[in-house]
Amino acid sequence: MPDLGLDVLFKGKNMLRLLGGLWVAVRISLISVALSIPLGILLGIVMTFKNPITKTVTRIYLEFIRIMPQLVLLFIVFFSSTRTLGWDISGELASVIVFTAWGTAEMGDLVRGALISIPKHQYESASALALSPSQTYFYIIIPQTVRRLIPLSINLVTRMIKTTSLILMIGVVEVLKVAQQIIEANRMSSPNAAFGIYLVVLIMYFMICWPISMLARYLEKKWR
Amino acid sequence: MRNLRKIAAVILAIAMVFALAACGSGGGAASTDTAADNADTSAKYRTLDEIKADGEINIGVFSDKNPFGYVDENGEYQGYDVYFANRIGEDLGVKVNFVSTEAANRIEYLQTGKVDVILANFTVTPERAEEVDFALPYMNVALGVVSPDSRVITSLDELTADDEVIVISGTTAETYLTENNPEIKLQKYDTYANAKNALENGNAAAWANDNTEVIAYALQNPGYTVGIPTLGSNDTIAPAVTKGNDTLLKWLNDEIVALGQENFFHTDYEETLVGTYGTEYEESLVVESGNVAK
Numbered sequence: 001m002p003d004l005g006l007d008v009l010f011k012g013k014n015m016l017r018l019l020g021g022l023w024v025a026v027r028i029s030l031i032s033v034a035l036s037i038p039l040g041i042l043l044g045i046v047m048t049f050k051n052p053i054t055k056t057v058t059r060i061y062l063e064f065i066r067i068m069p070q071l072v073l074l075f076i077v078f079f080s081s082t083r084t085l086g087w088d089i090s091g092e093l094a095s096v097i098v099f100t101a102w103g104t105a106e107m108g109d110l111v112r113g114a115l116i117s118i119p120k121h122q123y124e125s126a127s128a129l130a131l132s133p134s135q136t137y138f139y140i141i142i143p144q145t146v147r148r149l150i151p152l153s154i155n156l157v158t159r160m161i162k163t164t165s166l167i168l169m170i171g172v173v174e175v176l177k178v179a180q181q182i183i184e185a186n187r188m189s190s191p192n193a194a195f196g197i198y199l200v201v202l203i204m205y206f207m208i209c210w211p212i213s214m215l216a217r218y219l220e221k222k223w224r
Numbered sequence: 225m226r227n228l229r230k231i232a233a234v235i236l237a238i239a240m241v242f243a244l245a246a247c248g249s250g251g252g253a254a255s256t257d258t259a260a261d262n263a264d265t266s267a268k269y270r271t272l273d274e275i276k277a278d279g280e281i282n283i284g285v286f287s288d289k290n291p292f293g294y295v296d297e298n299g300e301y302q303g304y305d306v307y308f309a310n311r312i313g314e315d316l317g318v319k320v321n322f323v324s325t326e327a328a329n330r331i332e333y334l335q336t337g338k339v340d341v342i343l344a345n346f347t348v349t350p351e352r353a354e355e356v357d358f359a360l361p362y363m364n365v366a367l368g369v370v371s372p373d374s375r376v377i378t379s380l381d382e383l384t385a386d387d388e389v390i391v392i393s394g395t396t397a398e399t400y401l402t403e404n405n406p407e408i409k410l411q412k413y414d415t416y417a418n419a420k421n422a423l424e425n426g427n428a429a430a431w432a433n434d435n436t437e438v439i440a441y442a443l444q445n446p447g448y449t450v451g452i453p454t455l456g457s458n459d460t461i462a463p464a465v466t467k468g469n470d471t472l473l474k475w476l477n478d479e480i481v482a483l484g485q486e487n488f489f490h491t492d493y494e495e496t497l498v499g500t501y502g503t504e505y506e507e508s509l510v511v512e513s514g515n516v517a518k
Contacts, residue, residue, distance in 0.1 A: 012297025075332070082336040083268070171333075173324050177287065181295040184288040185302075188444065188500065 005193030021178035025164040036103025044111020065105035078170040091172040114145040154216035158209040268337040269466035280319040284339035287324035305343040359476040360514025361460030368435030369452035378451040387429035397432040484513025
């Protein structure tokens with residue numbers, strides 16, 4: 001077994017600090033996911049409207065968020081909001097805002113895609129049965145949409161968790177930053193620690209994302 | 225029945241969003257008011273008196289650059305820059321909040337007033353001086369060249385036409401040698417580890433890098449000597465404040481001059497850097513009272 005420098009994990013509070021950093025990353029992504037799923041569903045429904053104004057506005061929003069790298073969005077919200085508006089928001093709040101905006105946009109597009117993939121005859125059959133448009137949505141369209149959405153939205157959730165590694169750039173000390181701190185603090189005494197610590201971080205990300213994927217698989221089967 | 229539950233979930237989710245949005249706008253309105261007040265005074269920084277009144281100072285440091293600014297195993301900030309930061313807090317009589325900064329966002333932090341002072345191994349350059357205000361320097365940095373004991377290179381003139389010099393791509397060492405000594409053949413590596421291996425395998429006559437790096441390397445690896453401890457322009461490291469924050473800048477300059485009386489930065493060096501760089505380079509690295517030896 002090569003020396004992975006794992007002993008540095010057991011120095012002082014290092015392991016606790018790493019777990020604390022993981023919790024910061026998970027907390028920010030969970031709050032963002034909890035906000036962006038309902039907001040994204042609303043946005044997706046609005047995006048299917050035939051109204052040219054809502055179409056243009058939602059399109060611009062989606063493309064703006066999607067084209068901008070997340071790091072740029074983080075810098076805009078964290079630094080530029082202070083520069084131009086004088087708001088002094090914390091790094092964590094800025095992260096939640098950016099991830100929610102991003103998640104809402106992506107989720108909206110997924111919902112839109114899922115909605116328009118429902119064959120037209122479903123709507124027509126529903127109205128032939130004298131269901132009102134809202135009844136059609138709640139009883140016919142949304143249940144079918146939700147099932148199609150699960151794999152796509154889980155993909156988005158795990159992507160959001162992994163993208164939290166960017167928030168160290170706005171001063172939020174999350175798991176990756178703690179890992180770098182531990183590696184650097186022990187640069188002289190355990191030069192091999194980089195490998196071991198990054199391996200532990202990899203396992204941590206895996207342990208968070210894997211159950212989410214399993215849950216998705218389970219739901220997909222159950223709601224078939 | 226299953227569908228009903230799903231509908232309930234959707235309705236609940238939507239209700240939650242509106243509830244949260246309501247909370248958000250309530251809080252938002254309050255913060256906008258204070259923001260407007262700040263905007264009136266166009267203050268993107270806190271003056272010395274404001275910092276004292278608030279009872280705390282925000283200092284941006286590296287959290288992963290041992291031994292200048294790093295976090296130890298108990299989660300405490302440590303290092304040469306941090307030692308100085310703690311003294312600033314003590315002499316101002318305020319609490320120090322450390323903010324973890326990256327090389328790429330140090331200027332942004334100052335310009336938005338999210339930190340009052342940057343003490344993150346910040347090298348003074350004319351380009352940076354247009355964006356922020358530097359106080360008096362407290363450390364020297366230059367390039368250095370390390371070579372094996374069997375043939376110590378003490379001057380670049382000793383290099384023959386066959387000799388090659390190792391550099392890490394994108395460092396100041398590469399830029400400097402390319403500009404000033406284009407006749408020297410360079411071996412470029414992307415990482416510190418690769419450059420180290422190349423030197424140890426005898427691929428080249430010497431390795432040029434930041435002098436702090438080569439000094440630390442020679443100390444840890446017997447059989448190698450820093451033949452040229454300072455090469456090229458001697459740069460300095462200094463605290464930086466938001467451009468225009470004159471009260472804080474003046475206080476910092478006075479503080480650095482006063483600390484020179486007690487040889488504070490020598491003590492700092494001995495507390496934090498001696499393990500990495502040894503005592504031999506103390507005089508060439510440390511700057512007291514902002515007096516840079518020319």
